[in-house]
Amino acid sequence: MTDIFDLDTPALLPLLPPATKAALLSAAVPVHYPDGALVHARGDRKPGLSVVRSGTVRIGNPGADGSYTTTSILGPGHCFGEFTLFADLPRTHDVVAIGEVVIDQISAPRVMALYDADPKLGWALLCLATRRLHALIEFAEDLRRLPLPVQLAKHLLAMTRQHAPASAPASVALVQDDLASMFGVSRVSIGKALRRLAAEGLVEIGYGRLTLPDRPRLADWLAERAVLMPVTAGG
Amino acid sequence: MTDIFDLDTPALLPLLPPATKAALLSAAVPVHYPDGALVHARGDRKPGLSVVRSGTVRIGNPGADGSYTTTSILGPGHCFGEFTLFADLPRTHDVVAIGEVVIDQISAPRVMALYDADPKLGWALLCLATRRLHALIEFAEDLRRLPLPVQLAKHLLAMTRQHAPASAPASVALVQDDLASMFGVSRVSIGKALRRLAAEGLVEIGYGRLTLPDRPRLADWLAERAVLMPVTAGG
């Protein structure tokens, strides 16, 4: 499973033309991390771009009270570290390996050189950044306006968007605690929300697993409850 | 007053070298809008970059129930419309003029031409996008973890960051209803939160105006309550 919670944002590598991609990867140093290893820590100053080659990483931050907020879970082809390059910021999040992971690390000077040599890289990074920004703005808006069950349904649907065919049941391996840390609410609330969706037959609750038996119906159910007209990419 | 709620993000124009800035502005068509005019509407398809020349605009969206969420209020030098250029999205927000406004409108083809001709433009846009992304991620995190009075205090402080000297009292012209729409909460809650801050002497509540009598003390107060270590640019 690749992108559990990527807010439906594309990965970097597929956005790059072959030549640009090759140049980027040839400038990279692959680094192996065991399960649970800290790839970067919030506050680190060393700038650079990182691309997931294999495995998944969790992007998030521990709170002062011991709670943990997961911002994103990234799979192969996804990148992180742009903040350190363009916003002149230290690492803003902890990055932790989930299982065995290989990360292509590209130092800041090499990224800069590539940026100057090939405008396609900057273009792809801009596409990525704007799409993430958009996804995040919508997420933040949802966070403020939608009741939890609706938010939850929306994201479960987004998580399974690439599961084909679209009309078939889809299931995700997820533990309620993880959902809680993603939405910043307690497990109790997640449980309640899930059971409400389950009561309507929109999800089936399993042990460490959720199933969406009828995604088209879920989509309809969501459309009735959206506060905003949906806006999607493409014409 | 320029940027009421810009999450402390820099404007585009100051990020551009003089030559790039001149090229961009010479490709622009200045358009005048009266108070309350709709500059763009959510869902519009016409892509292009817009730069505020004078006045302020409110970026936000009406909800299905008639409520309104303000995402941002932008002053001179700030830009919007990147989503339509790089993310292949229609307008994601309504943009409404606050008072008389002049906007420099730059069509998509002209922006593309400039992007190819001058890497500095892409660089500046990347800086902007990543900083906004960062600000928004932190905002979303605050939204989930901080109690309202703390959020409020944090943003009041951010709003007055450019008021010099830093140790002097600062005041912002703001109506409680506006704050409510920014935070996506009711006016009642904003009132309560403000009165709580006022009880500690951290803010003074006026009519259509809030004053921070002792910003250093407010900063200390905030530091005690932050869930995350602060991360700032530079350094």
Place this chain on the structure above:
DNA sequence: GCATAATTGATAACAAGTTTGCATTCTCGC
């Protein structure tokens, strides 16, 4: 000055989420 509109304050009934503690159910390894 004074009426009017805008803004803020206050209250009550209600909804949603939190924390805490414990019971129950499921899975996996042996």
Place this chain on the structure above:
DNA sequence: GCGAGAATGCAAACTTGTTATCAATTATGC
């Protein structure tokens, strides 16, 4: 099979925010 650990279900007391309504205060135009 069965036990241990993981994951989920449930309940009670509490906190925070919401809606709705009305009162009090402050600017502003004439």
